Structure formats: C-alpha cells, structure tokens
Amino acid sequence: MDPSKYDYRENFDKVHGILMYKDFVKYWDDVETFQARPDDIVIVTYPRSGTTWASEIIYLICKDGDVEKCNEDVIFNRIPFLECRKETFLNGVKQLNEMASPRILKTHLPRELLPASFWEKNCKIVYICRNAKDVAVSNYYFFQMINSYPDPGSFPEFVEEFMHGEVPYGSWFKHVISWWEERNNPHVLFILYEDMKEDIRKEVVKLIRFLGRKPSEELVEKIVQHTLFQEMKNNPCTNYTTVPDEIINQKVTPFIRKGITGDWKNHFTVALNERFDVHYEQQMNKCTLKFRTEI
Ligand code: A3P
Numbered sequence: 001m002d003p004s005k006y007d008y009r010e011n012f013d014k015v016h017g018i019l020m021y022k023d024f025v026k027y028w029d030d031v032e033t034f035q036a037r038p039d040d041i042v043i044v045t046y047p048r049s050g051t052t053w054a055s056e057i058i059y060l061i062c063k064d065g066d067v068e069k070c071n072e073d074v075i076f077n078r079i080p081f082l083e084c085r086k087e088t089f090l091n092g093v094k095q096l097n098e099m100a101s102p103r104i105l106k107t108h109l110p111r112e113l114l115p116a117s118f119w120e121k122n123c124k125i126v127y128i129c130r131n132a133k134d135v136a137v138s139n140y141y142f143f144q145m146i147n148s149y150p151d152p153g154s155f156p157e158f159v160e161e162f163m164h165g166e167v168p169y170g171s172w173f174k175h176v177i178s179w180w181e182e183r184n185n186p187h188v189l190f191i192l193y194e195d196m197k198e199d200i201r202k203e204v205v206k207l208i209r210f211l212g213r214k215p216s217e218e219l220v221e222k223i224v225q226h227t228l229f230q231e232m233k234n235n236p237c238t239n240y241t242t243v244p245d246e247i248i249n250q251k252v253t254p255f256i257r258k259g260i261t262g263d264w265k266n267h268f269t270v271a272l273n274e275r276f277d278v279h280y281e282q283q284m285n286k287c288t289l290k291f292r293t294e295i
Contacts, residue, residue, distance in 0.1 A: 011150055016113060018170035020083075021148075027085045030093045034082065036117040039102040041211065042125045043079070046175045047108050047168065048138035049130035050193040052256065055079045055106055056227050056238055057204060058126065061211050062104060065222040075238050082107040082115075108169045111178035122187050124211065127179045130193035131291040132172050132280060133264035133273075136162045140267070141253040147246055156272050163279050173283035180289045194292045197261050200224055229259040262294040 013025040024031075036042075043058060045051040052075060059078055063069040070078070080095040082105050096105055107114065118125065130138075136159055143152035152158040165171030182188045189210040196203045204223050208215040225231070232238040233256040240248055240255040248255060268276065 011148055012168065018110065018113065019166060019168055021168060023086050024083050027091075027093075030085075031083045032115055034093055034096070034115040034117055036115065036121045036123050037101050037103065038121045038123065040118065040121070040123045041102070041104045042114075042118055042123055043104065043106045043128065044114070044125060044179065045106070045108055045128045046130075046135060046172050048135050048142055050128045050196065051106055051108075052238060052240075053193075053196065053227060053232065053259075054126065054128045054191065054207075055104070056232060057207060057223055058104055058211070060223045060226060061204075061208050061213060061219075062102065064213075065219045067222065067226050070226065071235075071237055073237065074240075074242050076240075076243075079104045079106050081105070083109065110170065110175045111182060125182075125188045126191060126207065126210070127182075127188060128191050128193060128196075129176050129179070129289075129291075131261070131264075131293045132176075133268065133276065133293050134193075134261060135172055137264050137267050138257065139167065141257055144252045145248055145250060145255065147249055155267050156269070159268075159272060159276065163276065171283075173280075176289065177284075177287050180287060183289075192291070194261050194295050198295050200227075229256070232256055233259075261292070264293065 011022060012019050013022045014020065015025045015028050041058060041062070043051060043055055045054070055075055056070065059070055059075070060067070072078075077095070080099065080103075081092045082096065084090055084092040092105070096103060114125075137155075139162065140152055140155055140158045143149045143158065152161075161167055162172065165174065169175060179188075180190070183190055189206065191203055191206065201220055201224060204220050205215040208219065213219075233254065236242055238256070241250060245251065264273075
C-alpha cells in the first residue's frame with residue numbers, strides 16, 4: 001500500500017496501544033476518570049456493528065415505547081457518545097455530566113479501556129457485535145463518509161488495515177474477544193446483529209428483560225415498528241442527516257446504508273475472502289463465540 005495515501009498519523013494517535021482519533025486522545029483523562037452512576041445503561045460496540053439500531057431500541061424501552069420521546073431530539077443528544085471529543089463543540093463527557101439520570105450512553109471502547117467506574121457501579125452494559133466481514137465493509141463506507149478520516153484506499157487495502165487493527169478502536173478480533181470474556185457477568189448482555197436481523201422480536205424481548213422491564217406484546221410491537229431499517233433511515237432523529245456535510249458527508253454514502261447481513265459478498269474477491277478466513281481462524285480459534293456471515 002502507498003503509505004502517503006493512507007497516512008494515519010495526521011488524524012489518529014494511540015491510546016494504550018489502540019488507534020484512536022487524535023482529538024479524543026487529547027482529552028483521554030476525562031474519559032478515564034469518568035464517573036458512572038449505578039443506573040447508567042452502557043451500549044458498547046465495535047464501530048458499525050448496529051450501535052444506532054440498538055440505541056434506538058434501548059431508548060424506547062426506557063421510555064416505555066413512547067415514540068414521541070424519541071422524536072424530541074436527535075439520537076446523539078439523547079444517547080451521548082462517551083469518548084467523542086472535538087475541541088469545545090463536541091464533548092461526550094460534558095454532555096453526560098450535565099445529563100439527568102437515568103442516562104443511556106454509547107461507546108466503542110474495548111473492555112480494557114472502559115472507565116473503571118462503570119464496573120465499580122455495576123452498570124448494565126449491552127454489547128452488540130456483528131460479523132467481521134460486514135463490519136469491514138460498513139467501516140470502509142464509513143471512512144469515506146467522515147471527512148476527517150483518511151482516504152481508505154481500495155477495499156482490499158482497507159481490509160488489510162482492518163485485519164491488523166490499524167483502524168480506530170483497533171483490532172475487531174481483540175475487541176470482540178475482550179468483551180466475550182465478560183459474557184457470564186450478569187451486568188453484561190451480549191447481542192448479535194445477525195440475531196437481530198433474523199428475529200428482532202426475540203432480541204427486543206431479551207433487551208427488555210435485561211433492563212428489568214416487562215415485555216408486553218404492545219411494547220415489543222411498537223419498538224419493532226419504530227426501529228425498522230427504512231423507518232430509521234428516513235428519520236432525521238436517527239439518520240445523522242442533521243450533522244453538517246463537513247463532518248459526515250452522506251452524499252458519498254448514507255450513514256444508515258444497507259442494513260443487511262452478507263453485503264461482504266459484494267466486496268470480497270475469492271482470494272481476499274480466503275486470506276481473511278485464514279487470518280480469522282488464527283485470531284479467533286480459541287474464542288467460543290461463533291458468528292454467522294449469512295442468514
Ligand atoms: P451497513 O453499513 O452494513 O448498512 P452503527 O450504528 O454501529 O454505526 O452501525 C451502522 C450499521 O447498522 C450500518 O450497516 C447500518 O445500515 C445498520 N443499521 C442501522 N439501523 C439499522 C436498522 N434499523 N436495521 C438494520 N440495520 C441497521
């Protein structure tokens with residue numbers, strides 16, 4: 001790969017060995033010392049794994065299915081992004097500190113970077129994960145959409161970086177494994193994007209129960225209808241279209257893009273797929289978590 005075309009140094013830095021946006025790293029103390037509250041709900045994902053979808057579902061659960069409450073504000077104000085920081089105008093920590101309880105927040109941090117306070121306060125944590133190939137594809141488009149990101153180059157070039165964790169939030173493999181080790185922690189719920197795609201009602205019921213509420217048919221149905229792919233794609237409160245083009249340029253590709261399992265087949269060549277499978281096996285052979293790449 002031509003290094004000048006894919007120069008991360010300008011935009012990214014490392015925090016505890018993991019690649020991260022420079023602006024986030026600059027204020028990392030604020031993230032590390034973040035003070036959780038016992039009733040915080042934490043949504044954790046590797047980027048592009050279904051964060052926004054799960055976030056809207058969880059928000060609705062906490063609002064007893066009241067769709068009006070979802071439409072009062074954009075999702076990134078209702079559910080702040082913990083580590084997000086851009087000088088003075090974007091500050092997830094500040095947003096959260098000023099927010100009344102109960103709070104719902106999102107983060108993309110691997111297990112070892114989650115602020116200690118969330119563990120000390122026994123907060124409920126939902127980890128959403130998605131198969132690596134579709135995550136790679138979705139991130140490839142995401143890179144093209146975010147103006148402050150470097151040009152990801154060709155898809156095979158990007159996949160190479162993705163496989164070696166040279167992307168923000170580091171290795172998908174390490175991220176997933178780090179969280180899978182928490183699977184027996186009663187405060188952590190694991191949800192797979194592919195399971196959501198296959199049977200959303202079942203996963204919504206799981207989430208409702210985990211959050212200590214009753215899964216009435218009416219509540220489940222309201223949530224399912226409001227969070228359909230097309231609904232969220234057209235909804236300015238969830239589709240990020242209110243963010244200026246200078247930050248997220250959705251003319252290139254929409255934030256809520258295809259929402260399917262198996263789009264990787266349209267991007268991976270046979271050779272790239274074989275290479276990826278070998279690498280995947282090396283990284284994941286000790287992990288008991290199995291993903292589906294088609295449903
Ligand atoms: P694709 O790029 O494959 O379409 P995140 O919210 O973590 O950034 O994840 C974004 C991915 O979730 C995108 O995947 C997006 O289309 C998908 N997504 C968002 N809302 C969805 C929904 N309601 N149903 C299914 N997929 C959804």
